[in-house]
Amino acid sequence: MNWWVLIAFVAVMLVLRWRRVGILTWVAAWWLGMFLVLNYVFVVPVPVSVIKIYMGIISLSLFAFVLTDSRRMSEFWQPIQAFVVEPRYRPLLVLVALAIPALVAFRIYADMTATPQAPFFARTVHPAPPDSITVHDSELALGTADNPYRELETSNPEEFKERLELGRAIYYENCFYCHGDLMAGAGMYAHALNPIPTNFQDPGTIAMLREAFLFWRISKGAPGMPEEGGPWQSAMPAWENFLTEEEMWNVILFLYDFTGHQPRAVEMH
Amino acid sequence: MSRKPPVLPILFGVLAMVAVIVASFKFLSTFDDKMAFKSPVRTKASVEAPAETPRAQALRESAEATAAKELEKPYEEAEYRTVPRIGSRVAIWIVAQLHLLFAAFVLAVPIFALIIEFIGYRTKDERYDKLAYEFTKLLSASFAFTASLGAGLTFMLIILYPKFTNYLMSVFSPTFLPYVLLFFAEAGFLYSYYYGWGKFSPRVHLFLGLMLNVVGTALMFIANAWLTFMSTPAGIAESGAVISTWEAITNYTWMPINIHRIIANVAFGGSIAAAYAAFQFLQAKTDEERAHYDWMGYMGNFVAICGLLPLPFAGYWLASEIYAFSQTMGLTMMGGAFSWLFIIQAILIGNLFLFANWYLWLGMGRIKGAERYRSFIWPMLVVITICFAIWATPRSILSTTEEIQAMGGSSHPMLGYLGVMSAKNTAVNILILTTFLSFVLYRRSGKIPTVSWAKQANFVQFLIFAGAATTVIGYGIAGYFVDAKTRIGFSVPQVGSVLAALVLVTLIDVFLLRKAETAETNWGKIRPISQYLLIMLAVTFTWLMGLMGYVRAGLRQHWHVFGVIRDTSVDAYTPTLGFATQVVSFTVLVFFALIGFIFYLTGLTNRKKYQELKGTAPESSTAPDLSAAPGLSAAPGLSAGPGATAMSASGGLSTGASGYNTASNEPPSTLKT
Numbered sequence: 001m002n003w004w005v006l007i008a009f010v011a012v013m014l015v016l017r018w019r020r021v022g023i024l025t026w027v028a029a030w031w032l033g034m035f036l037v038l039n040y041v042f043v044v045p046v047p048v049s050v051i052k053i054y055m056g057i058i059s060l061s062l063f064a065f066v067l068t069d070s071r072r073m074s075e076f077w078q079p080i081q082a083f084v085v086e087p088r089y090r091p092l093l094v095l096v097a098l099a100i101p102a103l104v105a106f107r108i109y110a111d112m113t114a115t116p117q118a119p120f121f122a123r124t125v126h127p128a129p130p131d132s133i134t135v136h137d138s139e140l141a142l143g144t145a146d147n148p149y150r151e152l153e154t155s156n157p158e159e160f161k162e163r164l165e166l167g168r169a170i171y172y173e174n175c176f177y178c179h180g181d182l183m184a185g186a187g188m189y190a191h192a193l194n195p196i197p198t199n200f201q202d203p204g205t206i207a208m209l210r211e212a213f214l215f216w217r218i219s220k221g222a223p224g225m226p227e228e229g230g231p232w233q234s235a236m237p238a239w240e241n242f243l244t245e246e247e248m249w250n251v252i253l254f255l256y257d258f259t260g261h262q263p264r265a266v267e268m269h
Numbered sequence: 270m271s272r273k274p275p276v277l278p279i280l281f282g283v284l285a286m287v288a289v290i291v292a293s294f295k296f297l298s299t300f301d302d303k304m305a306f307k308s309p310v311r312t313k314a315s316v317e318a319p320a321e322t323p324r325a326q327a328l329r330e331s332a333e334a335t336a337a338k339e340l341e342k343p344y345e346e347a348e349y350r351t352v353p354r355i356g357s358r359v360a361i362w363i364v365a366q367l368h369l370l371f372a373a374f375v376l377a378v379p380i381f382a383l384i385i386e387f388i389g390y391r392t393k394d395e396r397y398d399k400l401a402y403e404f405t406k407l408l409s410a411s412f413a414f415t416a417s418l419g420a421g422l423t424f425m426l427i428i429l430y431p432k433f434t435n436y437l438m439s440v441f442s443p444t445f446l447p448y449v450l451l452f453f454a455e456a457g458f459l460y461s462y463y464y465g466w467g468k469f470s471p472r473v474h475l476f477l478g479l480m481l482n483v484v485g486t487a488l489m490f491i492a493n494a495w496l497t498f499m500s501t502p503a504g505i506a507e508s509g510a511v512i513s514t515w516e517a518i519t520n521y522t523w524m525p526i527n528i529h530r531i532i533a534n535v536a537f538g539g540s541i542a543a544a545y546a547a548f549q550f551l552q553a554k555t556d557e558e559r560a561h562y563d564w565m566g567y568m569g570n571f572v573a574i575c576g577l578l579p580l581p582f583a584g585y586w587l588a589s590e591i592y593a594f595s596q597t598m599g600l601t602m603m604g605g606a607f608s609w610l611f612i613i614q615a616i617l618i619g620n621l622f623l624f625a626n627w628y629l630w631l632g633m634g635r636i637k638g639a640e641r642y643r644s645f646i647w648p649m650l651v652v653i654t655i656c657f658a659i660w661a662t663p664r665s666i667l668s669t670t671e672e673i674q675a676m677g678g679s680s681h682p683m684l685g686y687l688g689v690m691s692a693k694n695t696a697v698n699i700l701i702l703t704t705f706l707s708f709v710l711y712r713r714s715g716k717i718p719t720v721s722w723a724k725q726a727n728f729v730q731f732l733i734f735a736g737a738a739t740t741v742i743g744y745g746i747a748g749y750f751v752d753a754k755t756r757i758g759f760s761v762p763q764v765g766s767v768l769a770a771l772v773l774v775t776l777i778d779v780f781l782l783r784k785a786e787t788a789e790t791n792w793g794k795i796r797p798i799s800q801y802l803l804i805m806l807a808v809t810f811t812w813l814m815g816l817m818g819y820v821r822a823g824l825r826q827h828w829h830v831f832g833v834i835r836d837t838s839v840d841a842y843t844p845t846l847g848f849a850t851q852v853v854s855f856t857v858l859v860f861f862a863l864i865g866f867i868f869y870l871t872g873l874t875n876r877k878k879y880q881e882l883k884g885t886a887p888e889s890s891t892a893p894d895l896s897a898a899p900g901l902s903a904a905p906g907l908s909a910g911p912g913a914t915a916m917s918a919s920g921g922l923s924t925g926a927s928g929y930n931t932a933s934n935e936p937p938s939t940l941k942t
Contacts, residue, residue, distance in 0.1 A: 001683075044682050045675055049667040053616065054658055060623060061654040067798055068630045068646060118670045124608065125665045125679050128601035131832070143596045185677070194670075196677040203749050204664060204680065204689045210596065228606045233673075262752025 005040045009033045023075045027062050034058050125198075126209065127229035135219045135240050140212070147211040147249050147263070160253070167254025170247050174239070183259055193235050200259050207261035214252050214263075218243075348432045349838040357429040358840035359852060364425055366815055366856045367863070368418035370537075372492075373530070373814070374864075375415045376485045377538025378408050379462070380531075381572045383478035390471050396564075402466050403565055404542050406874060409463055410867045412456070430838075433829045440504075440511050441495055444518070448491050454484045486531065493526045494518040500821065501594040502830050509833045521594040525587035526821075532583050536576025537810045543569025544807035545868050547800035550793075552872075559793035566803050567632060573806065574625050574704065578771070581618075581697050582764050584817075589757075591824070598824050598831065607820050609846055612663050614820075615693075617813045619657035622700045624806045626653060629711045631799040637788040639714035645706075652703050659696040664688030686749070694760050695745030698767045702737055705771055709778065716785040726781045730774050737770035811860060815853035823849070 016029050038051050066076045083089045132141045152160040172181075178197040180187040185199035200206050206214060216224070222234035239248060256263055321329070352360040382404045389397025426434045438445070458481035465474060497520050504516030511517065546566035553559045592599030601607055630646050633639035665679040665688075666672075673679060680688060709730075718726075744759040751759070825831045827841040835841075844852075 042681075042683060044677075045672065046681060046684060047666045047668040047672040047676070050662065050681070050684065053612075053661050056616075057619065057654060057657050057661065060620070061650055061657075064623060064627045064630075065647065065650055068627065068650075069643070070634065070796065124605050126600060126604035128597050128605035131595075131597055194674050195679065198678070202680075202685070204685060208689070208753055213596075213600075226605075262754065264753035 001043060002041050006037060009037055022079060023066065023072055024079050027066060027076065031055075031058065031062060124228040124230075125205075126213070127226045129213055129216045133216055133220065133224075135215075136245055138245070140215070142212045142216055145212040145215070147215075147252060149249055149253060150211065150263075163250045164254050164257050166247070167250035167252070167257075170243065170251040171254055171258075174242070175251065178235070183255065195233060197236075200255055200261075203261070206255060206259065206263070209264055211249075211252050211256075211263045214255070215248055218248050218251070219245075346432060350429050350431070351839070352429065356840050357838065361422070361425055361429060362819075362852060363856050363859070364418060364422045366818060366853075367860055368415065368422050369818060370811060370814065370856075370860045371411055371415040371418055371863075372489070373534040373537050374541055375408060375411050375459075376489055377534035378404050378411075378542065379459070379478060379481045379485060380535055381539060381542075382408075383475065383482055385568070386478060387475060390475065400565055400568060404569075405463050405466065406871050407542065407545060407867065408459060410870045411864075412459055414863060414867065416452075416456075430829075433834060436509065436830075436834060437495060437498075440498065440517050441514065443514055444491050444494065448488065451484050451488050451491070455481065455488060458484055489530060489534075490523075490527055493530065494520075494523055496822070497522040497526050499830050500598075500825055501591065502833050505833060507833070509830065521590050522587060525583070525590045529580070529583040529587050532576050532580050533814065534576075536573050536580060537814060539569045539572030539574075539576060540803075540807040540810045541569075541864065543567075543573060543803045545569075545871070547803040548865075548868050549872065550800050551797060553793075556793055561792075563635075563793045563795055566800065570625065570628055570803060570806065571708075573810070574708065577621060577625065578701050578704065579768075581701070582768075585760065595831070601826070602820065602824055606843060606846075607824060608665070609663075609667070610816060610820050610849075612661060613850070614813065614816060615661040617809050617816070618697075619660055619700075620809050621806060621813070622704055623653055623657060624802050624809065626650075626704055626707045628799055628802045628806070629707045631796055631802070633711060633714050634796065635791045635794045636711075636714040637790075638717070639711075642710045642714055645710055649703050649707060653700060656696040656700045656703070659687045659692050660700070662687040662692070689749075691745050691748030691756060691759070694748070694763055695741055698741040698763050699738065701767055702734065702741070702770065705774070706734060709774060712778065712782070715788040715790050716782050717788070718781050718785045720781060720784070723781060726777050730777055733770050733773050733777075737766040740766035808857065808861065811857050812853065815856050816850070819849055819853055 013029060013033060016026060021029075035051075035055060038046055038054055066072055083093065129142045131143060132139050134140070149160070149163050152163065171179075176187055177189050178187040178193065179185055179200065180190065180197075183200040185197045185202075187197065190196045198205050217236070219238065219240040221236040221238035222231045223238050225231040225234060243251075252263075349357065351357050382401045385397050385404070386401035389395065389399075389401060458477055462474070462477045462481050465477060468474075469477070494517070498517050501521035502517070503520040504513040504518075505511055543566045546562045546569055550559055550562035550566060553562055588599070588602065591602060603611065626649065633642065662684055664685060666676070666681060666684075668676065668679065676682065686692065720726075741763045744763050748756040748759050823843060826843050827836050828834065829836050
């Protein structure tokens with residue numbers, strides 16, 4: 001985060017508060033300040049679509065803040081009214097009147113001369129899986145399937161540990177080049193990929209999913225991803241061409257063990 | 270001095286114009302006649318030739334052959350029929366949605382009308398009885414619209430989806446006759462409840478209202494079985510053959526939908542009734558009318574908020590049952606193609622909370638003594654804004670290629686944490702808690718407790734609020750460090766603490782404010798923007814219902830009955846999100862046009878008779894002065910004239926010289942909270 005932007009914003013707001021500025025200035029400062037915070041505080045830029053949502057909410061709230069109190073409302077409108085009506089502001093008013101169409105013209109010019117970009121794409125990170133998949137001639141019902149070796153965790157911890165070790169070997173032989181040695185999606189090849197590989201440490205990824213879902217994603221890779229997941233935006237190979245079913249289940253055990261996450265359980269009615 | 274008009278030139282002009290028109294027609298018909306095909310002049314021999322030319326003969330034979338073929342055509346049952354231009358699905362979608370919106374309104378209003386009537390009966394406060402009647406007045410026309418749209422929907426299903434409708438009828442055949450009988454009973458109870466207002470003993474009338482609700486709810490439960498079966502089928506074989514109708518009825522999502530719809534209907538009905546009050550408030554000409562409709566709007570909004578607060582919990586239960594039924598469907602809903610609609614849903618629900626709070630804050634302006642709570646408003650607004658923003662933060666963000674590249678994926682490395690369940694649950698629970706706090710402060714505005722333990726009670730209430738907020742936020746943060754199953758389990762203490770706070774604070778309030786000093790509430794003295802907020806709340810509720818209805822039905826994707834009966838029509842694809850929202854918006858517009866018409870029709874009962882307006886009314890037809898409560902003067906059964914039997918403030922029957930409202934001993938403009 002760019003803390004200095006945040007500190008500057010807080011400082012400006014404190015000064016405005018200390019100077020007891022009018023309600024119009026106060027509201028305008030909040031609006032502009034939040035816009036700048038959203039645009040410049042985060043090192044990784046916030047997408048425009050989210051900024052629009054946030055600014056919409058902020059605008060509505062500021063509107064509510066002003067209109068809830070009749071005194072506040074009249075204080076808000078008074079300078080605007082004075083600006084429009086009083087003769088001493090007339091030159092400035094003319095300037096504003098000219099500036100508005102000029103800004104519109106500039107916006108049109110900017111839009112017309114902008115570098116063409118690919119359209120927005122609503123990529124779904126966890127697309128809905130099919131009801132069943134066929135891997136190495138055996139069919140797996142994804143809605144009810146579970147890792148066949150998961151129960152070893154309690155029934156036979158020794159064998160479970162062995163399977164974790166087998167999974168570890170599979171991971172470091174195949175997966176770690178992209179997903180990284182800490183499973184944070186920062187492997188040595190990661191920076192050549194766009195988007196970068198999934199960060200398994202993020203609680204919003206494998207921690208939210210069933211093991212059968214992971215089995216589907218690993219076995220079928222990008223080519224088996226539905227349209228909404230943007231198959232062309234993933235470099236994940238279909239690992240069923242290189243690994244056995246058992247190896248894939250073992251590596252899934254290892255992913256959860258290493259990250260400390262628990263897989264989502266199959267929910268029964 | 271005026272000049273005589275030049276008659277001759279005018280006459281000449283008219284004649285000239287007629288002449289020009291006639292000449293034009295003549296010219297055109299002659300031209301047309303010249304251009305038309307005419308048979309050539311035949312010689313005598315050709316005239317005597319057979320009348321039928323070889324071409325005509327061939328045409329005749331061809332027509333006869335076609336007719337013969339038609340007669341031999343075997344009977345084939347149509348699987349689908351189409352509607353020109355818009356297609357069958359959109360046509361059914363619009364009609365079903367409109368039917369559902371009206372049905373929701375017709376089912377909801379009797380629930381709170383009955384409760385309000387009961388409060389009036391118990392407290393012997395006539396105002397509640399009047400208010401309940403005012404709400405009920407909206408039902409009569411709405412019920413007819415609901416029935417008409419229901420009939421339209423049924424016919425359209427039979428015409429457009431005959432095979433599938435036939436299948437549904439075979440699965441649910443035992444439910445249709447009870448449905449029809451219940452519908453008749455609904456009509457009977459509704460109209461006797463409406464027309465019998467003030468005509469029966471209060472207990473009999475309350476019983477009619479109760480039965481109206483029981484029958485209405487039963488009707489909804491049956492209809493819910495049909496539609497939930499389509500999404501989460503049960504009681505059938507893989508081929509679709511019926512094994513158990515009861516299991517088909519009690520499928521996975523039947524009860525969650527029943528509960529969700531009852532609560533949502535109340536919230537929706539309350540908001541529409543409040544919008545009606547706002548509509549009347551903005552048209553009101555006297556302070557008395559404004560006072561009445563201000564109070565009605567407040568009560569409608571109160572009902573809507575009461576429904577809104579538990580609604581997210583019911584929705585959560587429904588969503589978890591969908592997920593439990595099918596992981597595919599669950600992921601399609603929350604993580605797949607439909608998940609984007611939940612961002613819109615979050616924005617709409619956030620708006621609802623903001624508008625509801627805003628309305629309450631504006632309402633404080635009409636209560637003397639509310640000034641002491643003004644300083645609470647801006648911190649609550651900040652909390653609502655933050656929670657609203659968290660709730661509307663998507664996990665997977667709509668991004669350009671460059672933005673995805675910068676973020677390293679579809680989720681933002683920092684804001685992405687706000688897009689997961691722990692953050693969302695925390696935000697919505699705090700939103701509910703804050704809205705409840707707004708309401709508590711609103712209620713307190715006009716009251717000063719007189720009990721000796723008031724300070725201690727306030728402190729305990731503060732502790733309850735703080736405890737609930739700490740529990741919600743604590744579990745929300747802990748949710749980031751546990752497995753999915755435990756995280757899902759955390760929602761129970763979060764919800765539990767909020768519900769417990771709602772109940773405990775209300776209980777303390779009841780005893781605390783008993784015998785409290787009540788300040789004056791200036792009903793009607795509220796800024797007009799509050800009424801626009803009520804209308805916006807109603808529009809938002811309606812839009813939300815349309816949107817979520819689409820999500821629930823659309824989740825089936827290319828299935829009529831999920832996983833069993835496949836949709837093989839030309840519409841067997843999921844429409845784009847943009848198109849879906851356009852259809853929902855169109856439906857909402859049509860609904861408001863129709864409900865606006867119902868408002869207009871209902872408003873007609875408040876108008877004076879035509880003869881009275883013209884000042885030509887015969888003396889005998891002049892109704893008694895029933896204008897103490899606007900909206901009741903021309904109510905059926907309440908204008909029988911001097912000596913008419915009417916329900917008195919005591920809830921019993923009394924005969925009064927001037928009808929319904931003379932018992933009112935205080936003007937509505939000084940109604941107490």
